Amino acid sequence: MLYCLVLAGCSTPVARKSQANSGFAQTPQKTHLLYLLPSPHSRLYVEVDAVEGCEPKDIALQKLKEFLSAHCDKPDGIEIVRSDVIPIKAARGISPRALARKYINGPDKITASTPAFMYVLFYNYALCGDSAVAKAGHPGASTPPARRPEVGNPYAEVLPYPTIYFNPRYFLGMAKNQTLLHETGHLLGLVSRRSDPHDLHCPNPACLMNAHLRPYRWLIGKTQKQLCPECTAELSQHSRQSPRSNLRFVGPVLDRSEAGYHVLSLPDRVTLVFKELTEQDCQHFAAAIHAEMPNQELRVDCLAGDELLEDSAKVREMINRLQADPLDRVQNAGPKILLRACMARYDHLGQHANYVETLRQAILLDGKDAWCYNQLAWVQATCSDASVRNGKEAVAAATKACELTGWSNWQFVDTLAAACAEAGAFKRAVELQEQALRTGAPIRSEQKAMQERVRLYKQSQPFRENSDKP
Ligand SMILES: [Zn+2]
Ligand SMILES: [Zn+2]
Structure with missing residues (x-):
């Protein structure tokens, strides 16, 4: 209890170390530049969804707007919009990430210029965890979990998609506004100047970006409401960088284009597009994520033209590029997903030799893929x-x-x-x-x-x- 009173921690770096798949790191995609710089998006649109009972107060959103206005160069404005209030019944037994996928809407389509997009989910940890699923029996069950819930830290996730997951009941609700700004600081790229790239916090105990927000400092008249000079300088330094030409938001979807492919992402989801990207591809991706079953397993999908799938030299070249992608998830799953798409194509065409060749290639990439060994054996044993x-x-x-x-x-x-x-x-x-x-x-x-x-x-x-x- 005493520990609770003196330290309100952000679990952002912990999330990164323990969840290899979420791959938290500030540098690979540089989404923070989309928020800080006036280009390619001259506006910023922040969507705030909240589970019933966890809605932020107006003052919290006002502070958030002031913080963003102070650090983000958005000549056409910053808009913070309260969107869904998620009924408790719908949130029970569902992980925060799955809630984010279901309720994320993106900016209003009517406006002419596409804004940068930031998503904040206020969730009730008591409803989300595995314990809630176990006690309630199944997602959406109406009986509440009997056990007193553990307290979930707020955290920000940058990869594959920038999101703030905020449990307002954390730490008895104290230091709530500062914690929200602290997590927003992570989305703006703080802190990336430390020699240990895993340390995303500021060593200055008086700074908003310190790993621990100490409400007791309020008692001695020293609150951690501000960024320290070093953190402010770091943001200014980011703001002087040139904008990323290959990164943008299309509605809520983050699109990173690389040579020959696009990486589209939404909360904890990635899809690869090996063809010219259309706005419709982004919409389809968003619609598929919305339609997902809650707590569905992680997967990476791809969309590719037949021309690429039937050209083994091009596929090999593409695999080399995917293996050099800055995102772990693309490096690991991308080549496999592309080869599966090739197999499906050759299967459709009845080109058995090419099908077998592609399976061999997939086994070379991953010698522990039982599915591939089985497919290879079946074709070699039974093919006409x-x-x-x-x-x-x-x-x-x-x-x-x-x-x-x-x-x-x-x-x-x-x-x-x-x-x-x-x-x-x-x-x-x-x-x-x-x-x-x-x-x-x-x-x-x-x-x-x-x-x-x-x-x-x-x-x-x-x-x-x-x-x-x-
Ligand atoms: Zn933090
Ligand atoms: Zn600092």
Whole structure:
């Protein structure tokens, strides 16, 4: 309790260290320049959503506007707009990021110039955590969690998308206004001058950007309402940088263009676009995020033209570029996603050899991708095109897929059975096919197909199919 009274911390750097996927770091995308500089956006639009009961007071938003006006060069104005009030019922059991995705709207479409966009979510931690889900049974359940909730720190996230997640009940509500400005300071790029790039806070205990906001300082007449001279100087230094020509907001969507591709982002979501970007692509991305189920797993999507997908040299070049992208998530998931899109294209065209080649490329990128080993084995075991069939390689690939998943996936065991049949080991194929039927719970239609395969293998015949396994 005493600790609580003297230190109100921001969990921003903690969020970065513990959540590799959120990849908090100030530098890679430089979104803070979109807020600080008059170009490419001469306006700033701040959307404020709040879970019922957590709505900020007018004075808090007034202070926020003063803070932004003092540091952001926006000749056409700064607008702070209260948008959704999220009913408690709708917020229960949903993570702050999922709420952000569902309720983020972006600036008003009627205005002529597209503004820079900042999103602030005031959420109720008591409703959001896993404990709330566990106690309430399922998202949207009407019974409140019985246990007293833990207190969630406010935090700012910059990557892949700048957002402030603010729990106003944190720290008994004290130092609330300063904490909001502190988190906004992070979105404006503070503090990036420390020698340790992981340290995003100011060492000056009197500064708003210190890691700890100490309400007791108010008792001795020394509040932390201001930025220290060093932090102010750092902002001025950012403001003298030239604007990023490849970064902008399109509505709420952040668009970063790189050679040959665009990275679109929204709270905790990224999509890659390997073609000329249209405003409609951004709208579709935003609509897909809105329509997501709550607490859906992280994923990276892509949108690519057939011309690229069918050109393996271009795809290879693109993979090299993705691997050098400043965003971790793009480096790691981007090449894989692009190769999956190529596979889907070759599958559609019935180009089995190209399909197999792309699978091999994907396995070279990630030797632990059981899905790819399984696909490769299935095509090599069952394809109607004899030129791509290879029983021995199919057995090796299917075995690898089973090993990687601890023999728990019936589809992979099913594939290994088909591979053994292709390699002429029919007795083993029957055993494995029966094992696959016992493993997990294949759906009824699949069970029937699997039983038919048992009969085939018993007659020493391999299984053939015209199209690849979905
Ligand atoms: Zn902080
Ligand atoms: Zn400072």
